[in-house]
Amino acid sequence: MSLDTDTATLLADQLDRLFAQKVDAKLLRKVEAGEPAAALEAEVEALGLTLALVPEEAGGAGLAWSEIGGVLESLGRFVAPLALAERMAAGWAMAKAGMEVPEDVPLATWDRLTLSGDKVSGTATIPFGRPGAKVLATAGEGEAAKLVLLEIPEGRALPTIGRDPRLLVEFASAAPLASAPDPMGGEALPAALAVVRAGQIAGAINHALAESIDYGNTRVQFGRPIGKFQAIQHLVAEQAGEAAAAKAAVQLALRGMDEAPSWQAAAVAKIRAGLAVEPVSAVAHAVHGAIGVTEEHMLHHTTRRLWQWRDEAGDENAWSERLGRAAIAGGGGELWKTVVALSGGR
């Protein structure tokens, strides 16, 4: 997730500073208790980031996916309790579909609705959703799939392991406020959301790694910092390998979204980042001991968000099955070509 342009670096740095000041275990507990981080949301809104992936001619910031790696990483590192990543994805998908992107970019859901005539139906989970706000969703499948902008009805709070707000709503023959053919045959929003979640996961994982290193160097046991023990060093090395792989997968997916958006690139990112969650958090907790599970400690929150995020927008098992089935159908002779193509080779 290297940032190629000054703008991108600047934005990520701004976000880092803001989150470093405002996001802590106390704020997260408040949000979990049902109190939205309204002030924080307003400040982020003011940075104009929700329109990051919308082209300049459509009123956006015109950043490329490969430029927002730092932003996603920041969102993950601080497990920021707001729907910025999802709104960036929604803005990108709307612009790509030729829809007009409102300045107040809608929320997004990875759930696929059904399309009957012009009306949409089905159940959707909306991160940070609230009745009356707007959400972008995918309706229908394949060539007939559309991106639909909907007003969020009353719903109920879905209990989750991350405990960030998730609104569960039911659309029954709802009339979209706007719609357009999905530019990726029904894959645009699911792919974009998988990539942003993978980016957040990579950020949170690299944070857990950094915390483990830091704790290893400061926590003293048996007369020396625990990071001096070979067993701890090797655990952290294992963690570092997973974190690096997750980050590399996100990097290639971001590039892929710029060059030739596909569900395959998104799958690689979400699978690889998802696979890293369990080993990285297991080691982080092993290094931290009991302190890491207490709600005062950020690792407590990082871990629960990681568990939440890996399940959302397609978990690594679901994406692996899809990627695997396609590869098996393609035959062994094509397999290496697939690996090369998945990682951006030609």
Next chain:
Amino acid sequence: MSLDTDTATLLADQLDRLFAQKVDAKLLRKVEAGEPAAALEAEVEALGLTLALVPEEAGGAGLAWSEIGGVLESLGRFVAPLALAERMAAGWAMAKAGMEVPEDVPLATWDRLTLSGDKVSGTATIPFGRPGAKVLATAGEGEAAKLVLLEIPEGRALPTIGRDPRLLVEFASAAPLASAPDPMGGEALPAALAVVRAGQIAGAINHALAESIDYGNTRVQFGRPIGKFQAIQHLVAEQAGEAAAAKAAVQLALRGMDEAPSWQAAAVAKIRAGLAVEPVSAVAHAVHGAIGVTEEHMLHHTTRRLWQWRDEAGDENAWSERLGRAAIAGGGGELWKTVVALSGGR
């Protein structure tokens, strides 16, 4: 695999001494090159062990399964290149089926043949098989299944990863020399062979562990025995846990074969021992470094036999699927009862 009686201890000790004298990497290379360990076989024969599990009234030694743990362990520890375990299993199955057990106990195969009238057909792999010798096999399924004694026809040497002799033969409407209804509905021989293989695996695994400990205490690197490094200690501890679990599983299966023989007890042993093969041999090789893969080193032979044995008489995946399907069909409410029953509880 504790030995409850003096006879059993005595036998295992005798075998240990014999193998310690006679079985080394040199002999194993010879056997792999196609030269049977005839002298060794004769000496083992003289100990009368092939009839170990045959009741005294049927002319055997009348030992219980729980008394031959030490023998199986010895066979595994030295990866002894002969078909003693298989012949013990064959003798037990024949006696249990009420067949007359010849003093020259037949070989055995885990492959299931088909039964048409009195004739049997199908392919069989026979460890240490040679044309003209006799083999005990299972023919048919369920209540109709029979144990059949067959003369081994010409076959061909099957290339394997263990490189011990395996003769692949084809029976085409062969007339058994003797037959009797299978006392376990077609499960007697497969279960018995799974248990003996699991016992051999446990022996070989515990040997690999002992070698790792020994090497850890003697090999000096960076100025001290490598066993002093925490990373090596933790690897060996992981290995020890697997080795202990494999041994415990064999112990409970041996008891099960005495009390109420079932494929389930055999499954537990073969699954658990099979699962331990990869982690234990991986650590053994990590500890030993390159020396362990050379054909002069016993670990080279131990590892290849472990890979061979875990595949034979049902690998851990096949047994797991069968055990798992039965448990799922039984329903969640019965699951704990199954765990208790599998480990000998009432």
Next chain:
Amino acid sequence: MSSPFRFDPVQMPDVEPQLRAEVREFLAEWTPKFTPWKIGHSWTGLDREFSKAVGARGWIGMTWPREYGGHERSALERYVVIEEMLAAGAPVGAHWIADRQSGPLILRVGTETQKKKWLPLICSGEATFCIGLSEPDSGSDLASVRTRATRDGDGWRLSGRKIWTTNAHHAQAMIALVRTSGGPDDRHKGLSQVLVDLSLPGVEIRRIADMTGEAHFNEVTFDDVQLGPDALVGVEGAGWAQGMSELAFERSGPDRFLSAFPLMPLLVDEIAAAGEPDRLSARAIGRTLAELAALREMSVCTAGMLDRGEDPAQEAAVIKEVGVTLEQRMPEMVRDLAPGALPGAVEGDLAEMRAAVAQQAPTFSLRGGTREIMRGIMAKGMGLR
């Protein structure tokens, strides 16, 4: 050379089937009252009425002498009772630690007064104990504890802090490892165990919320707490050795591989409901059963060692090492085999229980000693030097 650990087979007593049937019947009455969330808490879950009922059946302090409220039954009979409780996910937390560790310790090294006062209360399910080992500045390094009990006339004055004490806020008493002489550099020397009535003035308990959002852990502060002469448990200065052999009890029990078990029946039913199980599901369930059966065999063997008066310290470390690997894998297995319809949601019995287990799982490998500590014990036991 044979295995460096001994798991000698044991013969279960004849009463086993009958006793097991009694426990199952008892549990069948009680468990429908508990939510999947509570069941997912296993032995950290706590229900006073339940514990009293267990006590009334004679299933607490089973092996202890009758004169102290015990029932003089064998360790193997006790094993049958506790494994049934754990497999059902019964909330045994109100009596668990006292029955497993504190009671046996008092019985072994306590004074007559301590025995008479506490053991009957434990047996009736009325007394909950907690263990004071870790301190803010000493996690795994128990020998570096700083909490200090100073002689004061006939009794002691206690000052310091203990942390990660499970269920302290529900407990009547704590047995704490404290320094009675020397300083941190003396390591194992000068440590003693004291029994602290938690209702005494100067004791403050702060609850610590863990991943589940609940407070199973606590931090307990002692501010010049006045203890009577009878507070010392066992021999002054022998606290380290006493405490370590107490930990062997903690490590060898089936709670080291059954905490997550209650997930399994729900998982199996979920798989069955989805139709013919595929290879992935069938293998995972079959494999888990084999692993559980082997662990149970090992665990029963250590119960046999206890009956024979042997010390299963090494074997306990092995069981914990192997058991915790399985236990920590279980919530992941549920996720792999039975993905829920709503990503990340914790609705439905299986998802709810899974969430409870998953959020405690990181501590499975901490309680009773970290993996690093366990592996060090094993390496030493195997003669790696």
Next chain:
Amino acid sequence: MSSPFRFDPVQMPDVEPQLRAEVREFLAEWTPKFTPWKIGHSWTGLDREFSKAVGARGWIGMTWPREYGGHERSALERYVVIEEMLAAGAPVGAHWIADRQSGPLILRVGTETQKKKWLPLICSGEATFCIGLSEPDSGSDLASVRTRATRDGDGWRLSGRKIWTTNAHHAQAMIALVRTSGGPDDRHKGLSQVLVDLSLPGVEIRRIADMTGEAHFNEVTFDDVQLGPDALVGVEGAGWAQGMSELAFERSGPDRFLSAFPLMPLLVDEIAAAGEPDRLSARAIGRTLAELAALREMSVCTAGMLDRGEDPAQEAAVIKEVGVTLEQRMPEMVRDLAPGALPGAVEGDLAEMRAAVAQQAPTFSLRGGTREIMRGIMAKGMGLR
């Protein structure tokens, strides 16, 4: 804080698709000639005619100056060629080590005479090199080597033993790490690299059979071997630093995660032949693809670092750590997804190749430095202290 390792994205040169197509066309001609067993040997497999053909195409020494037979292409172009070779399981052993390590070392620190003599031979596929690092008494502890080169007039006299040298019996030359001053206690000081013509008197090569039953390893004994003045590679006493930076080349390449890859196409075809893939198969294949793609991304990034003249020592350790985990899992994956009809048999293309890979897999984590060494390097790089 960001990740402690840098994997900055790189832009592949425009020639990539064309170059890749050329290599694939070339391989399509050659690979049908190789057995699954040979393909399963990846870069330890050796075929002189093949290497000469590769050299004739200009695919050895690709980045080296033309004056020494090189082709002055970028590290990224070289990357394309070698990944295609490895993915196809081509027997590159006759030129591999020279192209990857020995040649670059000679180019960087060698004398003009050394460059003129050896580099063109390497580029044409005629010169096979081996590396002399380990000794019977020094496995991972390379600083403790005892093989000694003593000044003798203008040249040197060499005595000692090197072990685990891959393909020494096919090699013309070895670059060995030897002691030129001091004793074992001096550790890194006093070590130098010398180039030994293996046809010299006093050199004895003993083949060592590994698990596959073949001899890829050797023990090479030097009994007072007379070396010329030009034997020293680089600076006397700088052998340790030179050797370590050479190892970074060895560790970062795609051979650290592609050795087992040729199994995958056969496995995929085997799965497809068995009908609609189940969850187990589909997941495993999809997951492996994602892991491979991430590893390839990391590996390409380090090729970019080489092009920019940066030292990817830390990143190489990460790639080897992650890559070897995947690589060692592959033969197990084949067994789990496509169980053969005859237990333990190694008949059929997939089973034959699997056997070749499985029997080499234990050494995957040894070559280029053990896991313990890699993790130590990573921990140090991350600032654990």
